[in-house]
Amino acid sequence: MDEHFLLAVLTLDATLRVATPLILCAMAGLISERSGIIDISLEGKMLGAAFAAAAVAHVSGSEWVGLLAAVLTGAMLSLVHGFACITHNGSQVVSGVAVNILMSGLTVTLGIAWFAQGGQTPGLGEAERFRPLLWPGTEALREVPVLGTLYRELLSGHNLLVYVALAAVPLVWWGLYRTRFGLRLRAVGENPEAVDTAGISVAWLRYRAVLLAGLLAGIAGAYLSTAQNGAFVRDMTAGQGYIALAAMIFGKWRPVPALGACLLFGFLDALAVRLQGVALPGVGEIPVQFIQALPYVLTVVLLAGFMGRAVAPKAIGIPYVKER
C-alpha cells in the first residue's frame, strides 16, 4: 500500500515537472491567440530561449542572468513574429514556422561555433542551475504519514520556475478577465475593427500580447535547459511547444481548462516513463516504443474525439487591414 502510494505521488510529482514548460507555453499561446495572433512559434521561441539560458548561464555563472537572456530571446523572437504579421500583415502560420525552423538551425550552429560540443552547451554546475527549493518543515513532517509524503514530494522540492508556471495561470486569468487591458486584448481577438473605431491601437495591443507570450515562452525555455536539465541539447523542446498549443486549444483558449489539459498531457508523459519495463497483468510487458508514443497518440485522440466544439477567437489568424 505504502509503496503504491509513494509511486502514485512520485508520478504526480513527475507530472508537474513535465507539465511546467507546457503550462508556461500554453499561457503564452493563450495570450497571443486571444489577441488574434496564431502562435505556432512557441516551439522555436522556447528552443531559442533554452539555448540562450544555458549558454549565458554557463558564461556568466548565474542562472538568473541566463533566465534574463532567455526572456529577452523570447521577446525578440516575438518581435520578429509581430513585425512580420502585425506590421506587415504576413501569414501568421508561415511566420511562426519560419521562427521554428530558424531556431532549430541557429541554436545548433551557434552552439557548435561557440562551444564546439556538437551543438550542445557545456553542462552547468549545480550553482548555475535552478535548484529544488525545500520548503520549511519538510524534515519535521518527514515522519507524518501521507501528508508528510505529499508535502515532501509534491508541494516542496521543486525549482522556482515550476512555481512560476503554476502562478502564471491565475495571473493570466486575472489579467484577461479582470483588467481593462485584458478586456481590450480579448476584444482585439474577436473584432479588431471595434477596437480600432473605439480609438485604441490594434497593432500596439497585439504587440504587447505577443511580447508577453515571448516572455512566458522564454521562461519555459530557461526551465528546460537550466532547471529540468543542466545543458542545452539540440532540439531539446521535442515538440513540446506544439503540445502546449494543442493543450491550449483543448482548453478552448481559457487559462484554467488549458492548465488542466497541460497536466493531463504531463501525466500521460509521466505515466509512460513509469510504465516502461513494467509487466501489466494480462498484457505482459509493453514495448518501450509503444509507451513512448502513448502521450502523442492520446493527444491526437483527445483533440480529435473529446474536444467538442471549440470556438476560437473570431479574428484569429486574420491580419488587421482597414477595409475598403
Place this chain on the structure above:
Amino acid sequence: MSQAADVALLPPAIELVGIDKRFGAVHANRAVSLAVAAGTIHGIVGENGAGKSTLMNILHGFYQADAGEIRVDGTAIAVRSPEDAIRAGIDMVHQHFMLVSTFTVLENLVLGVKGGWRLAPALGRARRELLRLADEFGLEIDPDAVVGDLPVGPRQRVEILKALYRGARILILDEPTSVLTPAETARLFAVLRALKARGVTVVLITHKLREIMEITDTVSVMRQGAMVAHRVTAETDRESLAELMVGRKVPLGLDKQAARPGDVALAVRGLSVVDDLGVTRVDDVGFEVRAGEIVGIAGVSGNGQSELLAALAGMEPFPQGEVRFAGTVMTPALPGDPGDLRTRGLAHVPEDRLGDGVVGAFPAWENVILGYHDDPAYRRVVLIDRPAILADCAAKMAKYDVRPADPHLATHGFSGGNQQKLVIARELERAPSVLLVGQPTRGVDIGAIEFIHKTLLAMRDAGCAVLLVSVELEEIMALADRILVMFEGRIVGEVAGETADERTLGLLMANAAEGDGDGSR
C-alpha cells in the same frame, strides 16, 4: 453653405472644408465641403459609392483625408484617429456594428473608455451611467446581455449608447435603418429626436429618401465623390433629391401590367431547413409560384429567407419537405444538384453576390460562363472557346448595359450594380422557366435598380415564374404580385401585391403579437 445662414450666430457644429481622398485609382471624395448646424439632424444621401461613408469615416478618423480641414464648433482640429474624433465629441454608428459579440453590453461600453487598469470599478460606473442614458433617451437594454444573443434593433441601441457614454455630441449614423423593421425604424427615429432635443447633432447617411423627408432638417446630396447640393428638407422633395443623386430624372414608380399567372412552375411543400448548429431556420414552409408571376418573400434579414432560397437552389440539403419543379421532385433523399437544376431551367441570382454569384478575381468573361462552362457553345473539343465566350460576354454587356464594357476587367473592379448586371445577364439569358432572385439590388445604385426591376418584370411577362427574396419592402411592393412574409422560418402571412402597404407588412414582419424585436434572431 445655404443652411449656415439660418444659424449665423453660432458656428456650425461640424464644418468640412475641401476634403479630398483617393483610394488608389478611386477618387472617393473630391473637395467636399459640408456644414452642419448644432442640434440639427442632417441627412447625407447619394448612391452607393458616392463617397458618403468615406466622408464620414474621415470625420470619425477611421480614414485620413489627403487634403482638407475639419472644424468642430468653429475650431479646426486634427483628426488622425478615431481617438481624436471621440475626444472632439464625434462618434459614429457604423453600418456593420463595431461590437464584440462575445462580450456583454457593459463590456462593450467600457471597451473604448480610458481609466484605471482594473475592470470592476469601470463596469460599476458604466452600469450607473447606462441606466441613466437608457432612461433619458428611451434606449432600454439589459446591461448584462451578451451582445451576440441580441437581435439587431437592441444591438444598434448598444452602439448608440456606446457613443453617448463616450460623451458624443455629434453622432454619425451610417445606413442605420437597413437592418431594421419599420417598427424598429420608428423607434430609432424617436431616439434621434430625443437626442436632437438635448442638443446632440446627428448626421444620418442613408439612401432611403423617405427617411430623409421624415426625420432630417437639412440634407446634402453626394454624387461620384462630390457634394452636389445642400437643401433644407422642408423645401425639397423626393423626386428632386433622386434627380440630384443620379444626375438625371428617375421615375420613382414602375410601369407594371397586371400579372397573367399560368401553370404552377414551382411547388414547395412542408420544407424545413436546419443549420449546422441544429437551429431550425426554415420551418414547414409551403407555397407555389406560377409561370408569369412574381412572388415576393418579405422579412427582416435572418428570418430564414436565405436558407429557403439556398435549399430551393439545391445548395443546402433539407431534412423535410419536397420541392416540385419542371417534372422533378427534390426530397431529402433526392436532393437537387445545382448543375442539374440549371439544365432543367432553374436560374438563381444569389443573395451574396461576391460569395456565391461571381468569383471576384476572375475577369468578367469568365464569370459570365460560370456554371455554364460545359455548354457546347463555349467549348472547342477539350479547350474552352475563348473567342466565342468573349463575343458572348461583349454581347451580354451591351444588352445589359454593363459599364465599363470590358470583358477582361476583373469582376471586383466593377461597381456592385454592374457586377449584379453580369450575374443577371448570365442567369436570364438562359430563358429559365423558374428564376430565384435574392436581394437583386443590394449595393446597387438607383440607375441600375431601375434597370434590374424592369428586367425582372420583363421576365415575368415572358412567362417566367419568379421568386423574389428581398429585405427592401419598397422593392417587394413594387415588383411582387403576391407577397409572403417570413418570420422565424415560417410564412406568417400572404398579402396581394396591389393591396400591400408598408404598415401591414411591417406588422407581419415583426410578428407584431410578440412585440418589438424579441422574437427575431
